[in-house]
Amino acid sequence: MKLKLFQIDAFTSTVFSGNPACVVPLDYWLDDNTLLQIAKENAVAETAFFTKKDDHFHLRWFTPDIEMDLCGHATLATAHCILYELRYNKNKVVFESMSGKLEVERVDNDYQMILPAWPAKKTKLPESILNSLNINPLEVYKSRDYLLIFKNQSEIENITINRSIFDQININPGGVIMSAEGDDCDFVSRFFTPQATILEDPVTGSAHCTLTPYWSEKLGKINLKAKQLSSRGGSLSCELKKNQVRINGEAITYLKGEIEI
Numbered sequence: 197m198k199l200k201l202f203q204i205d206a207f208t209s210t211v212f213s214g215n216p217a218c219v220v221p222l223d224y225w226l227d228d229n230t231l232l233q234i235a236k237e238n239a240v241a242e243t244a245f246f247t248k249k250d251d252h253f254h255l256r257w258f259t260p261d262i263e264m265d266l267c268g269h270a271t272l273a274t275a276h277c278i279l280y281e282l283r284y285n286k287n288k289v290v291f292e293s294m295s296g297k298l299e300v301e302r303v304d305n306d307y308q309m310i311l312p313a314w315p316a317k318k319t320k321l322p323e324s325i326l327n328s329l330n331i332n333p334l335e336v337y338k339s340r341d342y343l344l345i346f347k348n349q350s351e352i353e354n355i356t357i358n359r360s361i362f363d364q365i366n367i368n369p370g371g372v373i374m375s376a377e378g379d380d381c382d383f384v385s386r387f388f389t390p391q392a393t394i395l396e397d398p399v400t401g402s403a404h405c406t407l408t409p410y411w412s413e414k415l416g417k418i419n420l421k422a423k424q425l426s427s428r429g430g431s432l433s434c435e436l437k438k439n440q441v442r443i444n445g446e447a448i449t450y451l452k453g454e455i456e457i
Contacts, residue, residue: 207430268401275300399430
């Protein structure tokens, strides 16, 4: 069996930055183990698989380790694949997913995703996370992911993690968001997943389902500019609208090919 494969950098307009995702269009669903093996072979943070279903698409996401309940950057990459590479004759793509209905619309040079808002509540940080950090957070919250708030952007830039301690906790499918006010944007962040093949995610759309409600309330505004401070880096525009987060970002195709299984 031969399948098309696209590798797309999301939340960037230039290759070698943003967050790479592989996208594999399917005529029908393969078994879960095959999907996971393809994701392992691709060796990027997320591989998205989709099938067409009437006037919308069914979308699933796999890391090299597990199936995810939501992945923002791979959703953006899939929309770019459908709208740009496959020349879908509409400006909006509607996905059916484990996290419900998701929409991505082409707006000028950007794509706008509509994702669920995941407000976080204050909580206590597990010792295995706290002891793994070289800098202690000011506040700790929890939604799907832990959200750690730090003093400033410099602390986010200089965080290091002792992985042998960090990996003692299992919070699948979640991770740990670290965030602070930005020097030249509203907020910055980094995202880490314990026990994952890829420890730090370059740009994490789903983390902004929690970051946007938090910083919207903190800064008193609904439209926010964000940066993720990974080595690849990425920029996002976020808007809080009731129980939704609207995230704008660009995407660019790095690779088009074919896999054989």
